[in-house]
Amino acid sequence: MIDLKRLREEPEYRRGIERKRVRDDLIDEVLAADAEHRLLVQEVDALRARQNTASKEIGNAPPDERPAKIETAGQLKDELTTQEKELQAVEARLRELALQLPNPADASVPDGGEDEGEVVRVVGDTPAPPPLDHAAFSEAMGFVDTKRAAEASGSRFAYIMREGALLELALVNYAMSTIVRHDFVPVIAPALVRERTMEEAGFFPTDRAQVYDVDDGELFLLGTSEVALSALHRAETLTPEELPARYGGFSTCFRREAGTYGKDTRGIFRVHQFDKVEMFSYCAPEQSAGEHEQILAIEEEIVTGLGLPYRVVNIAAGDLGPAAARKFDIEAWLPSEGAYREITSCSNYTDYSARRLGTRVKRAGGSGLVHTLNGTAVAVSRMLVFLFEHYQQPDGSFEVPYVLRPYTGFTTVAAPA
RNA sequence: GGAGGGAUGCCGGAGCGGCCGAACGGGGCGGUCUUGAAAACCGCUGUGCGCAAGCACCCAGGGUUCGAAUCCCUGUCCCUCCGCCA
Numbered sequence: 001m002i003d004l005k006r007l008r009e010e011p012e013y014r015r016g017i018e019r020k021r022v023r024d025d026l027i028d029e030v031l032a033a034d035a036e037h038r039l040l041v042q043e044v045d046a047l048r049a050r051q052n053t054a055s056k057e058i059g060n061a062p063p064d065e066r067p068a069k070i071e072t073a074g075q076l077k078d079e080l081t082t083q084e085k086e087l088q089a090v091e092a093r094l095r096e097l098a099l100q101l102p103n104p105a106d107a108s109v110p111d112g113g114e115d116e117g118e119v120v121r122v123v124g125d126t127p128a129p130p131p132l133d134h135a136a137f138s139e140a141m142g143f144v145d146t147k148r149a150a151e152a153s154g155s156r157f158a159y160i161m162r163e164g165a166l167l168e169l170a171l172v173n174y175a176m177s178t179i180v181r182h183d184f185v186p187v188i189a190p191a192l193v194r195e196r197t198m199e200e201a202g203f204f205p206t207d208r209a210q211v212y213d214v215d216d217g218e219l220f221l222l223g224t225s226e227v228a229l230s231a232l233h234r235a236e237t238l239t240p241e242e243l244p245a246r247y248g249g250f251s252t253c254f255r256r257e258a259g260t261y262g263k264d265t266r267g268i269f270r271v272h273q274f275d276k277v278e279m280f281s282y283c284a285p286e287q288s289a290g291e292h293e294q295i296l297a298i299e300e301e302i303v304t305g306l307g308l309p310y311r312v313v314n315i316a317a318g319d320l321g322p323a324a325a326r327k328f329d330i331e332a333w334l335p336s337e338g339a340y341r342e343i344t345s346c347s348n349y350t351d352y353s354a355r356r357l358g359t360r361v362k363r364a365g366g367s368g369l370v371h372t373l374n375g376t377a378v379a380v381s382r383m384l385v386f387l388f389e390h391y392q393q394p395d396g397s398f399e400v401p402y403v404l405r406p407y408t409g410f411t412t413v414a415a416p417a
Numbered sequence: 418g419g420a421g422g423g424a425u426g427c428c429g430g431a432g433c434g435g436c437c438g439a440a441c442g443g444g445g446c447g448g449u450c451u452u453g454a455a456a457a458c459c460g461c462u463g464u465g466c467g468c469a470a471g472c473a474c475c476c477a478g479g480g481u482u483c484g485a486a487u488c489c490c491u492g493u494c495c496c497u498c499c500g501c502c503a
Binding site: 038041042044045046048049051052054055056057058059060066069070071072073074075076077194237360366367 | 435436464465466467470471472473482483484493
């Protein structure tokens with residue numbers, strides 16, 4: 001949810017919204033609805049004030065004067081009721097319109113759409129493709145079985161098996177211990193949340209089609225633990241000393257991947273179910289830009305630790321999504337495709353999400369909304385894809401990345417006979 | 418699954434349908450006293466919106482009423498007991 005006051009008063013704020021390619025007349029409609037709403041609120045408040053005093057007088061009046069006073073108070077009440085109905089309608093309209101406005105893009109965000117992000121830096125050399133691509137290799141090694149998974153569950157599911165399964169757990173441990181070192185509180189979050197939680201996290205109604213409904217609208221499977229982590233401080237006012245409050249959530253994530261038929265169908269690049277370690281941070285507004293850099297740095301640390309060549313992209317305004325004011329993707333080099341593909345991502349939502357969540361921070365002379373940020377520590381199946389190519393050896397064996405060895409208990413996996 | 422009880426301010430805990438934004442105690446903050454501290458005493462101490470007047474908030478949403486923290490309905494959460502499962 002955007003800040004209506006700033007939309008009203010700050011041309012810069014409005015420009016940030018326009019840069020996300022929102023039609024001008026929508027913004028103007030919101031402003032019109034807002035003006036109407038504010039006017040009506042004033043009227044209703046004034047009327048209610050009169051009604052309140054009228055009612056109060058009844059209590060203090062001698063019994064014989066009461067009937068007349070009740071009569072006039074009753075009339076005020078009728079008037080108030082009609083006005084309130086109108087206010088409700090105006091409010092609902094304003095809300096519906098305002099919810100459609102995205103968080104303004106930060107001034108540092110480049111203009112443009114999907115392929116117009118700014119490459120901030122490129123790290124590492126880009127090797128030639130290995131003999132087998134990730135899908136063929138992982139099936140050959142017995143790490144991944146998508147064929148049988150399709151029998152059990154359908155397409156875009158996988159059995160991750162043998163050393164592949166152990167690698168998965170190692171990645172989770174590696175990511176978790178890395179972010180814990182950076183003061184993220186480890187959290188195993190609920191994987192099912194109720195509708196309200198989805199709404200407040202900003203996933204409903206926009207991404208409803210991406211989410212599995214498992215209890216007739218009562219409970220939904222998370223697409224990311226960000227949802228559960230954002231609910232951790234809903235309707236709370238935190239003290240400045242508590243900030244930044246950093247949480248590292250581990251959960252299995254479930255995505256319907258509606259509308260991606262035919263895309264990324266090989267292997268486990270894009271699946272309906274995967275494990276993910278996610279960073280989530282609540283901080284004071286003036287901290288959030290720095291916090292964003294910090295989260296990006298941790299993501300780079302994790303990717304670098306795994307020895308993957310990558311580049312950092314400052315996502316363009318038109319490609320940011322509604323909630324993010326600024327977003328960096330880390331794209332790792334996928335040799336078989338000869339391209340950089342998204343491996344992690346981190347966003348600064350500023351106060352956009354916090355406004356709906358009601359998460360505030362105590363400040364001198366009042367309180368304000370916190371800023372929230374999130375970033376991927378590791379999305380496991382996607383990460384395995386990259387490892388299967390970069391750590392595949394010429395002789396067909398697999399070498400375990402150095403940083404994972406403390407967690408796997410083995411250093412190589414021999415090629416199948 | 419069945420039967421009951423509860424949800425009030427930072428915490429504990431009162432609260433006849435009007436005088437309750439809310440008693441009282443604790444905590445916190447400030448002050449008096451003291452060389453300093455403790456004790457004692459005094460004062461202050463919820464939030465959102467609004468320039469303000471004011472409006473709203475006693476779990477949430479509806480309802481009754483001129484008037485609801487107080488009455489009614491629904492939901493959520495917590496507690497106790499029975500059953501069931503681990």
